[in-house]
Amino acid sequence: MTDARVPATLWFTRCPVPTATGVAADRGWLTAEFAPDGIAVRSLQDADPGADRAAHYTHDLPGLFREGGNVPALWARSRGQDTRLIGLTWIEERQVVLVAPGSPVRGAAALRGLRLALPRHDVPIDFWRAMALRGFEGALASAGLGLGDARLVDVPAAGHHGQWAAELDALRRGEVDAVYVKGALAVESARRAGAEVAVELDALPDPAHRVNNGTPRPLTVHQDLLDRHPDVVDRFLAVLLRAADWAAGEPAEVARILGAETGAGAEGVAGAYRADTHRTLHPDLSGTRLDLLAEQEAALRAHGFLPEAVDVRAWADPEPLRRAGRLVAGTTSPSPVA
Numbered sequence: 001m002t003d004a005r006v007p008a009t010l011w012f013t014r015c016p017v018p019t020a021t022g023v024a025a026d027r028g029w030l031t032a033e034f035a036p037d038g039i040a041v042r043s044l045q046d047a048d049p050g051a052d053r054a055a056h057y058t059h060d061l062p063g064l065f066r067e068g069g070n071v072p073a074l075w076a077r078s079r080g081q082d083t084r085l086i087g088l089t090w091i092e093e094r095q096v097v098l099v100a101p102g103s104p105v106r107g108a109a110a111l112r113g114l115r116l117a118l119p120r121h122d123v124p125i126d127f128w129r130a131m132a133l134r135g136f137e138g139a140l141a142s143a144g145l146g147l148g149d150a151r152l153v154d155v156p157a158a159g160h161h162g163q164w165a166a167e168l169d170a171l172r173r174g175e176v177d178a179v180y181v182k183g184a185l186a187v188e189s190a191r192r193a194g195a196e197v198a199v200e201l202d203a204l205p206d207p208a209h210r211v212n213n214g215t216p217r218p219l220t221v222h223q224d225l226l227d228r229h230p231d232v233v234d235r236f237l238a239v240l241l242r243a244a245d246w247a248a249g250e251p252a253e254v255a256r257i258l259g260a261e262t263g264a265g266a267e268g269v270a271g272a273y274r275a276d277t278h279r280t281l282h283p284d285l286s287g288t289r290l291d292l293l294a295e296q297e298a299a300l301r302a303h304g305f306l307p308e309a310v311d312v313r314a315w316a317d318p319e320p321l322r323r324a325g326r327l328v329a330g331t332t333s334p335s336p337v338a
Contacts, residue, residue, distance in 0.1 A: 006037060007063050007229060010236065013044035013056045014261075015068035017183065017214060018091050020281040022067075022261045023254065024243035033239050039232075057125055059083050062224040065236055067283075069213035071127035071305065073220050074297055077315055078306040084226055085316040086237065087219035087283025088293060092274050095182040095201035095210060097139055100171055101194045105178065108143035108199050111136070114177040116150050117167040121157045128157070130305050131213045132167070135180035137299065138209040139199045168193045182212070184258070202274075211296050216289045226320065237283075237324035244281040245328070254278035285318045 012030065014021040024030050030041045044056055044064070055061040057072040059081050066073065067089075077083055099105045105114065116136050119128045137147055153176050160166040164186055167179040171193070178198060181190060190197075201210050219240075226233050247254050254277065294312040301309060 007039060007225070007232065009040045009042055009063060010034060010232065011042055011044055011055075011061050011064040012236075013064060013066050013068065015214070015217075016261050017068075017093060017217070018254070018258055018261070018277050018281060019067045019089070019217070020240040020244040020247070020283065021065070021219075023247050023257055023281065024239050026257045026260070027243065027246070029239050029243060030236070033235055034232075054124070057123075059220065059222065062222040064225075065219070065221050067219045067240075068217065069127055070216065070218050070293060070296055071130045071213045071300060072125050073218045074293075074300060074306060074310050075125040077220075077310045078301075078308045080308075082223040083220045083315075084223050085218050085285070085293075085312070086221055086226075086233070086318075086320045087240075088216040088285060088289040089219070089281060089283050090207075090216045090289060090292075091214065091277060091280050092202050092210070093183050093214050094187060095135055095180070095212060096186070096190070096197050097135065097199035097201070098168075098171065098179045098181055098190050098193075098195035099177060099198045100174070101196060103177070103196060103198070105198045108139045108204075109145070110198065111140055111143070111178060112145055112149045114150050115153045115175070117155045117170050117176040117179045118152050119155050119157045119166050125305065127213055130300060130303070131182065132180040133303055134212045134296070134299060135182070135201065136178075138204070138211065139180075139201055142204045142206065142209045162189065164189050168195065171195060182214070207292065208295060211292050211299075216293050216296075218293065219283050221320075226317070230320065230323075233320045234323040234327060237320055238327040241282065241324055241328045244283075247281050248279045251275075251278045283321065285316050285321060290316060 012021055025043060034041050055064055059066060059076040118132050121128050140146055140149060155166050155170045157166040164181045168189060170176045171179050204210060221233055290312055297310050297312055300306050
């Protein structure tokens with residue numbers, strides 16, 4: 001059953017990472033798709049100061065599409081937010097464990113007994129802490145170790161500015177032995193700090209050891225929008241699929257967009273993302289990605305980040321992506337919004 005009332009505004013939000021949403025926004029394709037229907041499409045990041053930016057984490061806006069880290073998405077669902085999982089991407093976004101300049105620590109097995117930095121941020125869902133915990137957990141697991149084989153050290157982030165600043169300061173002061181970082185800004189921050197790479201998680205052969213906030217990365221929508229306007233959801237997804245198709249042939253443009261999305265320079269982008277990143281922006285709901293997300297859900301729940309369990313496969317709805325694929329293939333004409 002659909003609702004004939006057209007939504008006045010569609011919102012989208014994405015993390016500052018490679019996403020088809022970011023590409024589509026840069027190209028103006030989301031606005032162009034819905035303008036003939038009188039529907040405004042707005043970015044939560046670019047909204048007026050009074051906008052509910054916390055919705056990026058809580059998904060309180062019924063008209064919101066979110067392509068971002070899985071920790072807030074799972075947390076929102078765990079708290080009872082009526083969202084649906086409509087896509088997953090897997091984009092290798094450089095994850096490393098850093099040590100101080102001159103440290104002899106190399107390899108995951110060498111983390112045994114070390115002091116590992118766990119940041120603590122005053123936010124509703126501390127995805128930074130979850131990322132560090134899961135990064136160390138994956139690295140240690142690759143060497144047959146667990147978190148109990150190292151010492152976890154709380155690092156309050158209050159008073160520090162910038163990603164990873166608190167942890168890197170603690171490393172510089174000798175309060176911790178190792179820090180987990182990821183992404184383009186992390187590459188630049190590590191270079192400025194003179195930190196050295198002890199573990200390259202991206203080089204670990206088992207993808208389960210690289211499961212973290214962005215791997216896999218979910219695309220979610222509110223159930224209310226899906227129920228009332230499934231055609232709108234299908235068309236939004238079709239734009240993202242076309243954006244991912246376009247990106248696959250435009251590595252230089254994707255690198256430019258990534259620089260704008262992440263706020264990093266060319267060196268940070270090149271150091272954080274593999275050369276084929278522009279070919280990996282297509283969402284899907286494959287069994288493999290769902291299983292890896294289920295592993296993440298179980299770990300986050302075990303570590304106390306989720307108040308209730310999330311059944312990942314029950315959360316997922318593959319139909320909108322299937323219908324969007326047919327729109328892109330031209331086998332189904334998009335219906336105008338009533």
